[in-house]
Amino acid sequence: MLDEDILYRNYSGTMEELLVDFDPSSFQYDYEENEKRNIQLTVYLTNRNMGIYKGLSEEAFFNLARSDIYDQRM
Known part of the structure; x- marks a missing residue:
């Protein structure tokens, strides 16, 4: 379970905002050294x-x- 705040920042860095209305128990962070990082969470x-x-x-x-986590969606 996630017990800290998450800040969302758009790719261009022009907007940063506290992520609200998400399910902290759904948070999953997968990291493999020198590979992609993956975040999964439910946002309402x-x-x-x-x-x-x-x-x-x-x-x-x-x-x-x-620590900044970059997430790229296609």
């Missing part, structure tokens, strides 16, 4: 997160425990 579309919800399906950075 609400009035509070409409602005970043669409961005979650595009390339983005997530800041978790002071």
Whole structure:
């Protein structure tokens, strides 16, 4: 279970926002040295997160425990 905040930042770095309305128990982070990193979590579309919800399906950075995680979606 995730017990810390996640910051979402768009790829161009022009917007950064606290990720809200997601299920912390759904958070999974897989990392293999010198390979891709994979994040999975359930985010619910609400009035509070409409602005970043669409961005979650595009390339983005997530800041978790002071380390940037790059997520590329095709």
